Amino acid sequence: MAKRRAHWLVKSEPDAFSWDQQVARGVEPWTGVRNHMAKNHLKAMRVGDLAFFYHSNIGKEVVGVVEVVREAYPDPTAEEGDWVCVDMRAVGPMPKPVTLAEIKATAALAELALVRMSRLSVMPVSGAHWTRICRMGGWTG
């Protein structure tokens, strides 16, 4: 049976860590998650899964796609608690970044966690939502 990839969305404030930095570094640990729901999503990620890279606060748009290259391991930036991080690799930029405003204006995306749970920083994206956002952003990868 073929392995089925899951899809995700991860948020970063570009002030702290931007898409350009992700691209410049290639592979980078995704650290700093301090929310249990988000942590559980990180733990569920498998090598080869793809994720949208979303800029929160500034931009408020999906700017690129990253791939999980190392599954959950202890977050070295956590001083206490069993927080985890994964390693992400930049796959490519969205030809046309998909803004939060566009997502909110799309009825088919009303159930997206980005809309429903605005504070969650790591979330799953259904196959249908993934395809839809890729189409909106001109992503053909």
Next chain:
DNA sequence: GCCAACGTTGGC
């Protein structure tokens, strides 16, 4: 700068 959502903390 304000506010809503929501997680965490601490008193009881």
Next chain:
DNA sequence: GCCAACGTTGGC
């Protein structure tokens, strides 16, 4: 174990 107070995130 409940709940009010408080802090943080993130959109506007």
